[in-house]
Amino acid sequence: MRHILLAILFTLTACANAEGPQPLSGSLTYGGKVVHSPYRPGTVVKNTFLGQFGYRVFETYVVQPDGTLKLTSQSTGPDFLWQ
Template identity: 35%
Template sequence: MRRIILLATIGLITCSCDQTSTSHTGSFSLKPIPGSITYGGQPRMKLTKSPIGSQVPHRFTDQWGDDVYETYIIQPDRSLRLVDRKIIERRF
């Protein structure tokens, strides 16, 4: 429970000063976390056979053992844009 409160507090602090607007509608971009495909930059391999605008799902376990589900969209320059993240906490 303490971890949830700590993460919520950190999320509120970073939400107000770390996110950048990506469109005129006021939506914000998600920042990659360790384990994300784009953490540390775009992947070296270009997705040349996938159609532009298609979704790429990605699932991994974060450093706390929680399951993370991310969704990326392929951009016209073949880079990936992170558009959704769901974190499912493991209960012990």
């Protein structure tokens, strides 16, 4: 029973994110901004900024044929490393 509930949860999560990552405040394309890149189509552009609660947000964009940026990946991590 527990495995069935987990499978349903993962399926619903995958459906909710089917459209890809959403821009956060601090993203290059947040709020519907259209950013044109001088780079060739297919070039990968990386962006990093400090997000909510002190977490570092890492984003990857790909330059589209019309020169705009498309957010393809987004992840978060701590903004520091313990020694």
